[in-house]
Amino acid sequence: xxxxxxxxxxxxxxxxxxxxxxxxxxxxxxxxxxxxxxxxxxxxxxxxxxxxxxxxxxxxxxxxxxxxxxxxxxxxxxxxxxxxxxxxxxxxxxxxxxxxxxxxxxxxxxxxxxxxxxxxxxxxxxxxxxxxxxxxxxxxxxxxxxxxxxxxxxxxxxxxxxxxxxxxxxxxxxxxxxxxxxxxxxxxxxxxxxxxxxxxxxxxxxxxxxxxxxxxxxxxxxxxxxxxxxxxxxxxxxxxxxxxxxxxxxxxxxxxxxxxxxxxxxxxxxxxxxxxxxxxxxxxxxxxxxxxxxxxxxxxxxxxxxxxxxxxxxxxxxxxxxxxxxxxxxxxxxxxxxxxxxxxx
Numbered sequence: 050x051x052x053x054x055x056x057x058x059x060x061x062x063x064x065x066x067x068x069x070x071x072x073x074x075x076x077x078x079x080x081x082x083x084x085x086x087x088x089x090x091x092x093x094x095x096x097x098x099x100x101x102x103x104x105x106x107x108x109x110x111x112x113x114x115x116x117x118x119x120x121x122x123x124x125x126x127x128x129x130x131x132x133x134x135x136x137x138x139x140x141x142x143x144x145x146x147x148x149x150x151x152x153x154x155x156x157x158x159x160x161x162x163x164x165x166x167x168x169x170x171x172x173x174x175x176x177x178x179x180x181x182x183x184x185x186x187x188x189x190x191x192x193x194x195x196x197x198x199x200x201x202x203x204x205x206x207x208x209x210x211x212x213x214x215x216x217x218x219x220x221x222x223x224x225x226x227x228x229x230x231x232x233x234x235x236x237x238x239x240x241x242x243x244x245x246x247x248x249x250x251x252x253x254x255x256x257x258x259x260x261x262x263x264x265x266x267x268x269x270x271x272x273x274x275x276x277x278x279x280x281x282x283x284x285x286x287x288x289x290x291x292x293x294x295x296x297x298x299x300x301x302x303x304x305x306x307x308x309x310x311x312x313x314x315x316x317x318x319x320x321x322x323x324x325x326x327x328x329x330x331x332x333x334x335x336x337x338x339x340x341x342x343x344x345x346x347x348x349x350x351x352x353x354x355x356x357x358x359x360x361x362x363x364x365x366x367x368x369x370x371x372x373x374x375x376x377x378x379x380x381x382x383x384x385x386x387x388x389x390x391x392x393x394x
Contacts, residue, residue, distance in 0.1 A: 060111070061107045063083065168341075182206070183210060187329050188290070214231065215262055215263045221271075264288050276309065278291055323349055343365065361373030
């Protein structure tokens with residue numbers, strides 16, 4: 050058994066890298082070298098994995114620690130390790146030269162809003178806007194590209210929820226760790242080797258509704274579960290959250306429609322439901338290889354032609370936050386009726 054402060058046995062020579070302060074990702078795709086991300090982009094470091102066989106053996110051992118199989122018959126694995134670290138590994142010949150290992154750590158303590166301000170992720174008076182979204186039970190869609198900070202921002206916002214409220218968090222990999230006294234976490238289960246036993250996100254969203262939630266949170270909306278999320282947020286369960294991969298707020302309508310198609314929903318149905326389901330979209334991005342930041346706040350509405358569109362409310366510019374067409378209505382709903390209260394640099 051690993052003692053306090055010891056690297057987990059399954060981590061092998063990568064344990065010391067995972068233990069470095071601020072590390073979010075550890076990547077290996079060749080012997081003797083690894084890449085780590087500590088918030089400032091990828092950095093190459095040496096590692097005691099002398100050959101491809103050693104990399105493969107480590108990948109297999111990690112998969113086993115996560116209760117998953119990794120071998121020639123099942124050469125790809127996505128697993129959650131005992132400490133919450135997310136593992137993705139690919140074996141040759143799919144990764145021709147060497148096994149590829151990708152590790153994403155789980156932050157043990159959610160950053161609070163003051164931490165996000167100090168890091169530059171939240172600037173000006175945006176913190177006040179985000180706090181008001183939580184306090185007024187807005188249903189919020191957090192968007193951004195991979196690694197942009199969606200989970201970090203969402204955990205911080207959930208930490209602002211009234212301690213008397215009950216939060217139901219549904220996830221694929223168990224990454225959200227809000228600082229809140231009443232969080233119930235549901236993690237999807239994939240099929241076993243025989244192909245049975247799977248419990249997916251759509252099922253977990255439905256089950257969450259039977260567990261007396263005050264807030265329903267979907268850690269990442271990436272498939273047919275969008276149908277259940279839209280249903281939940283359209284049937285009186287306000288104040289929920291979901292995250293979605295998107296390159297900009299303008300891309301959000303198309304992404305929702307595409308996911309809805311996976312659930313058998315036509316475009317019009319998705320657009321009608323999404324316009325009502327989400328009160329705000331908060332988009333985060335990564336500035337180059339370093340700073341993660343909130344770049345825009347928008348709302349979803351129907352255009353004159355009947356299409357779903359994202360309308361900017363606040364946009365981060367060179368001079369601070371600039372109010373867009375949707376700010377007047379959003380600001381009023383947040384109790385921030387004067388634009389200057391929210392967009393001061």
